[in-house]
Amino acid sequence: MNETLIFKIAAVGILVSVLSQVLKHSGREEQAFLTSLAGLLLVLFWILPYVQELFETMQRLFLL
Secondary structure, eight states, X not given: OOHHHHHHHHHHHHHHHHHHHHHXXXXXXXXXXXXXXXXXXXXXXXXXXXXXXXXXXXXXXXXX
């Protein structure tokens, strides 16, 4: 895992939190929820290959 992915995740977290707060204060709680959900899904799609690699490594480790 490289450092750029960690910085990307942190940037998305900060951006989503700011957008969510702005939307909540303007009375748009549904859009704030959808923004948070979109940020979560984006980060999950970014880390999915690393999770798959982890499971494959664990499977090779225990099948030897």
